[in-house]
Amino acid sequence: MSTGSSSSFDEILVESELRGQDKLKYLPHWPAVNITFEDVVYTVDSGVDNSKSILRGVNGSFKSGQLVGILGPSGAGKTTLLNTLAGFKCENVTTGSILINNKPRNMKVFRRMSRYIMQQDIHQVALTVRDVMMYAADLKLGFKDLTKEQKAEIVEEIIHLLGLEKTMDTDCSLLSGGELKRLSIAQELVNNPPVLFLDEPTTGLDDMSSSQCVELLKRLASGGRTVICSIHTPSAKIFEMFDQVYVVANGQCVFNGKGSNIVPYMEAIGLRCPKTYNPADFILDVASGEYGHEFLDRMVEMIDNGRIVDWKPQSKISDSYENSYNADRKQSSELDYSQFEEEINPNNLEYKCSSWQQFSVLFRRASKQIYNNKSYLALRLNMHIFLGIVVGGIFYQMGNDATKTIFNFGFCFTIIIAFMYIPLLPVLLEFPTQVQLLKREYFNHWYQFNPYYFAMVVAKLPVQFFIAILYLTMVYLLTNQPIELQRIFIFYFISLLTSLTSESFGLLVSSRLSIINAMFIGPVLVCPMMLLSVYGIGSGKDTIPPLIQIFMKMSYLRHSLEGIVQSIYGFGRQDMVCPNEEVFCPYKKPAFLLRIMGFEDLDLRISILYLFGFYVMFNAAAVFLIKDRLSYRRNQIWPIQYISKAVKHYMNYL
Numbered sequence: 001m002s003t004g005s006s007s008s009f010d011e012i013l014v015e016s017e018l019r020g021q022d023k024l025k026y027l028p029h030w031p032a033v034n035i036t037f038e039d040v041v042y043t044v045d046s047g048v049d050n051s052k053s054i055l056r057g058v059n060g061s062f063k064s065g066q067l068v069g070i071l072g073p074s075g076a077g078k079t080t081l082l083n084t085l086a087g088f089k090c091e092n093v094t095t096g097s098i099l100i101n102n103k104p105r106n107m108k109v110f111r112r113m114s115r116y117i118m119q120q121d122i123h124q125v126a127l128t129v130r131d132v133m134m135y136a137a138d139l140k141l142g143f144k145d146l147t148k149e150q151k152a153e154i155v156e157e158i159i160h161l162l163g164l165e166k167t168m169d170t171d172c173s174l175l176s177g178g179e180l181k182r183l184s185i186a187q188e189l190v191n192n193p194p195v196l197f198l199d200e201p202t203t204g205l206d207d208m209s210s211s212q213c214v215e216l217l218k219r220l221a222s223g224g225r226t227v228i229c230s231i232h233t234p235s236a237k238i239f240e241m242f243d244q245v246y247v248v249a250n251g252q253c254v255f256n257g258k259g260s261n262i263v264p265y266m267e268a269i270g271l272r273c274p275k276t277y278n279p280a281d282f283i284l285d286v287a288s289g290e291y292g293h294e295f296l297d298r299m300v301e302m303i304d305n306g307r308i309v310d311w312k313p314q315s316k317i318s319d320s321y322e323n324s325y326n327a328d329r330k331q332s333s334e335l336d337y338s339q340f341e342e343e344i345n346p347n348n349l350e351y352k353c354s355s356w357q358q359f360s361v362l363f364r365r366a367s368k369q370i371y372n373n374k375s376y377l378a379l380r381l382n383m384h385i386f387l388g389i390v391v392g393g394i395f396y397q398m399g400n401d402a403t404k405t406i407f408n409f410g411f412c413f414t415i416i417i418a419f420m421y422i423p424l425l426p427v428l429l430e431f432p433t434q435v436q437l438l439k440r441e442y443f444n445h446w447y448q449f450n451p452y453y454f455a456m457v458v459a460k461l462p463v464q465f466f467i468a469i470l471y472l473t474m475v476y477l478l479t480n481q482p483i484e485l486q487r488i489f490i491f492y493f494i495s496l497l498t499s500l501t502s503e504s505f506g507l508l509v510s511s512r513l514s515i516i517n518a519m520f521i522g523p524v525l526v527c528p529m530m531l532l533s534v535y536g537i538g539s540g541k542d543t544i545p546p547l548i549q550i551f552m553k554m555s556y557l558r559h560s561l562e563g564i565v566q567s568i569y570g571f572g573r574q575d576m577v578c579p580n581e582e583v584f585c586p587y588k589k590p591a592f593l594l595r596i597m598g599f600e601d602l603d604l605r606i607s608i609l610y611l612f613g614f615y616v617m618f619n620a621a622a623v624f625l626i627k628d629r630l631s632y633r634r635n636q637i638w639p640i641q642y643i644s645k646a647v648k649h650y651m652n653y654l
């Protein structure tokens with residue numbers, strides 16, 4: 001039997017047959033992964049100097065081959081426990097330890113072997129279910145072991161298993177809540193990971209789909225996976241399917257064991273479950289404090305906050321955690337005992353695609369999303385044509401008219417304003433949601449961050465450039481700017497560079513903010529840059545105080561404006577035309593205009609260098625901040641910790 005995910009497709013088929021998993025062909029063998037946690041405390045900052053404990057010293061042990069259900073009333077700490085165990089949010093765990101197969105969890109390795117299906121179902125826009133699944137299969141299964149047809153077969157099979165056949169060609173944005181949830185699960189089943197965490201997987205599903213979904217999870221678990229899911233008020237049928245039930249209340253464990261033992265457990269603390277009642281409902285009622293808080297304390301004490309691993313009616317409360325755990329391990333009949341000793345080969349946890357392949361798949365995915373969104377494409381195109389007509393109309397034929405030079409200077413300013421706002425605002429609106437998706441896919445080990453970022457930036461370029469060039473051509477011709485190849489080239493080049501820099505600025509701003517904050521802070525931050533770009537115009541450079549001159553250098557828009565002005569008026573441009581009837585025509589000479597405007601002594605290379613520098617700097621800062629957000633490690637430098645704490649508190653920084 002193959003021991004790794006590198007098995008060929010045929011081997012995988014044989015393996016599945018051996019395991020009796022006739023419905024899941026791609027079920028590569030993984031050694032058992034058992035998770036034990038001790039005294040876990042999770043504390044969040046609820047103010048700059050305050051903190052609040054959400055998990056209070058919980059303990060437990062979840063074994064491979066068993067389906068574990070984490071139950072509890074709303075706000076009890078189920079999601080937090082799941083996040084902590086999955087390593088999704090663990091920067092706030094203040095004490096406690098998490099062991100994998102009795103060894104301290106190596107977060108890097110663990111994150112590669114576990115998958116987390118979150119409560120919120122966000123998906124890529126403008127893609128069908130088939131697209132989403134096929135891109136997931138390409139990224140997760142790679143191109144070496146399986147052909148396209150084999151991957152399509154795996155996808156079909158999972159889609160069938162989750163009852164999504166009818167939606168195969170439906171756009172994800174049109175799916176119902178339940179279908180979205182199933183799609184989230186389907187995507188993570190593509191490469192069948194050894195550990196699966198699911199936060200409320202049945203939310204939004206009807207009874208039938210819920211039990212099918214839990215049945216599937218049970219089947220995965222019995223195939224040797226560790227499957228842990230939090231669940232709200234399960235039906236009696238679903239409740240019976242769990243091999244282990246872990247109940248949380250107020251951040252503490254109030255029950256840990258088999259669902260069938262809940263009734264005697266409740267009797268042991270002095271509460272009788274009515275015969276007609278679902279034991280899950282009953283324990284949840286008690287956990288939510290309906291029968292009084294003294295019962296909660298009694299339950300925590302009786303289960304020793306989760307240390308008693310599998311409570312049984314005959315068992316003594318004083319059983320030590322160690323004895324209980326070992327006894328339980330011996331009883332495990334479903335799994336090959338030797339599996340517990342088997343190590344996961346870290347090579348089998350590596351990405352299946354090289355960085356270049358990841359880039360290529362992500363580029364294709366991002367491009368398809370752009371071109372599939374036809375109404376948005378048409379809107380962008382039409383708005384640029386409309387803007388071109390408006391700007392071209394306002395500054396019509398002013399480019400070579402010496403009496404309209406000041407107006408034409410205004411035209412240069414409109415160029416940088418257009419290429420500042422047009423790329424910036426959509427990013428501020430879209431990227432915070434994209435980051436949520438990135439977090440999910442990145443955490444679930446679909447790809448590395450750098451290929452994602454490059455693919456995202458590069459995929460936008462063709463449309464961005466095409467629309468920008470169309471707009472620039474319209475306004476350039478309508479306003480009668482000089483028809484000289486060198487000038488046209490510089491004009492287009494600076495405009496496109498400004499557009500890219502604005503976009504990267506948008507990525508930087510929205511990398512750590514919610515949509516609302518990004519939409520507010522982005523335009524506010526570009527305002528001073530805009531003002532600094534035209535500071536001192538008309539009074540000459542000498543009148544600008546040195547400090548302001550330094551600030552002006554820090555505005556990328558100033559460098560854009562300098563570049564655009566040079567393309568139109570620099571490089572020894574000939575005198576502009578002065579109409580015969582005009583007696584006084586001071587701005588006939590471009591050099592005079594440049595001096596009056598404070599744009600003399602310009603150097604195009606410097607403008608380009610600055611713009612390029614800002615572009616690189618904004619991107620590098622955005623990459624740094626997003627990577628930090630994706631990282632499971634807390635920044636160790638205390639001033640940064642304090643600043644980010646304060647910014648988080650006051651600015652909704654994420």
Ligand SMILES: Nc1ncnc2c1ncn2[C@@H]1O[C@H](COP(=O)(O)OP(=O)(O)OP(=O)(O)O)[C@@H](O)[C@H]1O
Pocket residue numbers: 044045046052054072073074075076077078079080081232
């Ligand atoms: N970062 C945070 N800051 C402050 N409070 C938080 C934070 N994260 C979680 N909480 C609080 O911790 C408690 C537990 O949250 P958690 O999401 O784990 O509950 P839950 O049991 O999953 O609830 P539900 O079933 O409603 O999803 C809640 O009261 C929640 O408001």
